[in-house]
Amino acid sequence: MPIIPVHARAIFFDAVGTLLFPEPSAPAVYADTARRYGLQLAPGEVRSRFVAAYRVEEAADVATSWATSEARERERWHRIVTQTLTGVSDPEACYRDLFDHFALPAAWRVAPDAAEVLTALQSRGLMLGMGSNYDARLWPVLGGFPELAARLDHVVISAAVGVRKPGGGFFREVTRVANCALNEVLFVGDDLENDYTGATAAGMHAVLLDPRADHAHIPHRITDLGELLH
Ligand SMILES: [Mg+2]
Known part of the structure; x- marks a missing residue:
C-alpha cells in the first residue's frame, strides 16, 4: 500500500521533532x-x-x-x-x-530534507500544511525559514484553535482550514499519541515519523521524511 493514500488531497506535518528541531537541544x-x-x-x-x-x-x-x-x-x-x-x-x-x-x-533548525520533500509533494498537486501544538511563537520561527514557510499552504496552531493534539477538535479544524474531508488528509508527525493516534482516532490517515524505530508495531511508519516520496 502506498504510504500516501491515493485519495489524499492534503498532507499536514507536525512542527517540532518533524520539520523543526531545537538547536542546541x-x-x-x-x-x-x-x-x-x-x-x-x-x-x-x-x-x-x-x-x-x-x-x-x-x-x-x-x-x-x-x-x-x-x-x-x-x-x-x-x-x-x-x-x-x-x-x-x-x-x-x-x-x-x-x-x-x-x-x-x-533557536531552531529545519529538517535537512524538508524543503526538497515538500517541493516534491507539492509538485504532485498535494496541499501542504503544518499542524502544531506550539503557540504563537511558531510565527516568528517560521518567518526565519522562508524555504519552509513558502511551501506551507496552511499553518494550524493549537493555542489559536483552542484544542491541542491529540484532541479530535484540533484535527477537525485542520480539515476545515484545508477544506477537505477527514479521510482526504494525511497527518505526519513524530509523536505516537499526539500525532498518529490522535489523527487516526479523528478519522484521518496518519504516518508516524519514527527515526529510531521505537514503534515497530505501527503499520504506517517512516524513518525519514524522504520515504513519503516512495
Ligand atoms: Mg513533534
Missing part, C-alpha cells in the same frame, strides 16, 4: 540558562526534571479534554521552567529568557 539550552542564574545541572538531571514537569502538564491537559490557549501555553511553560530549574537565583527571569529564546529562528 532543549536540555542544553535549559542547562545553559540555569548556569547563568547560578545553578549547575548535569544534562541528565535537566532532562529528567523536564520530563517529570512536562508529564504533569500533560495530565492537566487530559483533565480539560486537551483545551489550550496562549495563556495556557504560557502557564505550561512557566511551570515546566520553574520546576525544571528549581534552585536558580531568578526563576521568573529564567522563564522569560527561555520563553523568548524559543521564539527565535536562531
Whole structure:
C-alpha cells in the first residue's frame, strides 16, 4: 500500500521533532540558562526534571479534554521552567529568557530534507500544511525559514484553535482550514499519541515519523521524511 493514500488531497506535518528541531537541544539550552542564574545541572538531571514537569502538564491537559490557549501555553511553560530549574537565583527571569529564546529562528533548525520533500509533494498537486501544538511563537520561527514557510499552504496552531493534539477538535479544524474531508488528509508527525493516534482516532490517515524505530508495531511508519516520496 502506498504510504500516501491515493485519495489524499492534503498532507499536514507536525512542527517540532518533524520539520523543526531545537538547536542546541532543549536540555542544553535549559542547562545553559540555569548556569547563568547560578545553578549547575548535569544534562541528565535537566532532562529528567523536564520530563517529570512536562508529564504533569500533560495530565492537566487530559483533565480539560486537551483545551489550550496562549495563556495556557504560557502557564505550561512557566511551570515546566520553574520546576525544571528549581534552585536558580531568578526563576521568573529564567522563564522569560527561555520563553523568548524559543521564539527565535536562531533557536531552531529545519529538517535537512524538508524543503526538497515538500517541493516534491507539492509538485504532485498535494496541499501542504503544518499542524502544531506550539503557540504563537511558531510565527516568528517560521518567518526565519522562508524555504519552509513558502511551501506551507496552511499553518494550524493549537493555542489559536483552542484544542491541542491529540484532541479530535484540533484535527477537525485542520480539515476545515484545508477544506477537505477527514479521510482526504494525511497527518505526519513524530509523536505516537499526539500525532498518529490522535489523527487516526479523528478519522484521518496518519504516518508516524519514527527515526529510531521505537514503534515497530505501527503499520504506517517512516524513518525519514524522504520515504513519503516512495
Ligand atoms: Mg513533534
